[in-house]
Amino acid sequence: NxxxxxxxxxxxTWTFLHTTAAYYPExxxxxxxxxxxxxxxxxxxxYPCKWCADDFGQDIEKHAPDVSxxxxxxxxxxxxxxxxxxxxxxxxxxxxxxxxxxKDGPPDGSCN
Numbered sequence: 792n793x794x795x796x797x798x799x800x801x802x803x804t805w806t807f808l809h810t811t812a813a814y815y816p817e818x819x820x821x822x823x824x825x826x827x828x829x830x831x832x833x834x835x836x837x838y839p840c841k842w843c844a845d846d847f848g849q850d851i852e853k854h855a856p857d858v859s860x861x862x863x864x865x866x867x868x869x870x871x872x873x874x875x876x877x878x879x880x881x882x883x884x885x886x887x888x889x890x891x892x893x894k895d896g897p898p899d900g901s902c903n
Contacts, residue, residue: 797840805872812865813894819860827858850874865889
């Protein structure tokens with residue numbers, strides 16, 4: 792029952808963010824857009840891993856969050872995650888498969 796280490800925290804955070812993006816509306820209201828921007832912009836301020844928070848903050852300054860719709864947000868988030876993966880020497884994720892991974896599950900129905 793130990794607190795999460797930085798890797799566990801990262802996995803949980805990415806799961807939350809990708810899943811939230813997967814269910815974000817394709818045509819969000821202005822309020823939904825503002826709320827999503829607020830969520831993403833709060834991470835560099837509130838995230839418990841300071842190095843991670845600072846890095847993400849710099850990244851979103853270079854690449855503004857695209858909250859125009861579900862597909863755009865999922866793509867933007869996948870690209871940000873892949874930048875982190877690259878820095879950590881991890882394999883990049885195929886962004887064409889975000890819906891399969893975070894919303895629909897594999898075509899064989901094995902998650903149903």
